[in-house]
Amino acid sequence: MGITRVAIAGSTGSIGTQTLDYIAQSDGQFEVVGLGVGTSAQAVIAQAKQWKPKVVAVADEAARKEVAQALPGVEVVSDQAVLAELADVVVNGVVGFAGLSVTMSTLRLGKRLALANKESLIAAGPVVQPLRNIAGADIVPVDSEHCAIHQCLRSSIDSGREVNRLLLTASGGPFRGRSRESLANVTVEEALKHPTWSMGPKITVDSSTLMNKGLEVIEAHELFGTDFDDIDVVVHPQSVVHSMVEFTDGAVIAQLSMPDMRLPIAYALSYPNRASVPFGSIDWSTLARLDFEVPDTQTFTCLNLAYQAGRTGGTAPAWLSAANEVAVEAFLNGQIMWSRIPEVIDATLQQHDGLVPTIVEDILHADALARRFALQVLSA
C-alpha cells in the first residue's frame, strides 16, 4: 500500500491538531499535503514548517500575507476548498457552517472526506447527498458516534434491510441530572467543562445543551439514510460505548473504546484498514460500570428542536444549525444566558419559510436568513 496523501482543513483546531498527532505516530503511512485555517497565522506557520505541505490555505487576508511571507516556496491560497485537489483524503475539521465548501469540493473531486464538520452535512444534506454518487467520493465520519455506527454496520451484509434502529449515545454533558431551574444562571466556564471529552468551545457548549446530540441525530439520518423514528438517543455518562446498532432480530452491536478523538480520526484516515496505533485501549480491570438512561428532554429542549427540524427537512436543519451558531456565540460572548440558547433557536425556527433547497445558493441563502432572524431575536 502506498502513502496516503492527507489535507487538513481547520488544521490548528482540536481535530486538526489531533490528526497531526496521529500522523506523527503512524510511521510515514501518511503525507501531509495541505493545511487550511481561517485566521491562525502563527499556528499554521509552525505546522507548515514541521510538516512541509505543498499548499497552505488561509481565509483571512491579513493572516494570508503573513503566512506567505513566512513560508517562501509554499503555495499560499485563500480557499480551503482547493486542498482536495492534492489529497487522497481531506479531514474537514472546520468549525460550523464555514466547512461547507470543503465538504462539497472534496466529494466533487471524488475524494474521501473524513468528516468532523457535521454542520455542513446537516445544513446542506439535500445538496451534498447527490455528490456521494461521484466515483471515489466517500464520507467516513470522524464524529465518534457516527464512526461507531459506521463500524457496527460493517458487520451487516445488507444494512438497508437488516437495521432496526440506531442508538446514539450521549454523555449528557456537564449539566446532566440538573433541573431547569438550577441551570438558569450557569456560566460559560461551567458550560465549557465537559466531563469526558476535550473539544473546541462551540461543540462543548452544544454538548451542554444536548444540541450536539440533536445535530448528530440529523447527521446520522443524512449519513446512513435512517428515518428519524428509528434513531434514538441514550445517555451514557462514561462515554465508552460510542453508539450502537440494533438489527431486525434484536441483536445490538456496539463499539467501545476510551473517549479519544484520535481513534475516529485514525479510523477515517486508515479506512478500510484499521490503524495500528491503539488509541484509547480499554483497561477492563478498572472499567467498573457502564450506565444508560433516557435523555431529559424537558430540561434539554434543544434535542426536540433538532428532531423537529430534521423531520421538517428542506432548509429547516440549515436554519436550526445557523440559529444555534448565533445563539452559542452570543452565550460565549456573555450576551445571553445559557437558558436563552434554545429560546433563540425556537423563535428563529418559527420564521422558517419552508424552502426546499436544490442548489448550494439555496443553502447559503437559508443560512444567511436564519442568522438574520436569530440576531433579531437576540436584540428584541
Ligand code: MG
Ligand atoms: Mg459526537
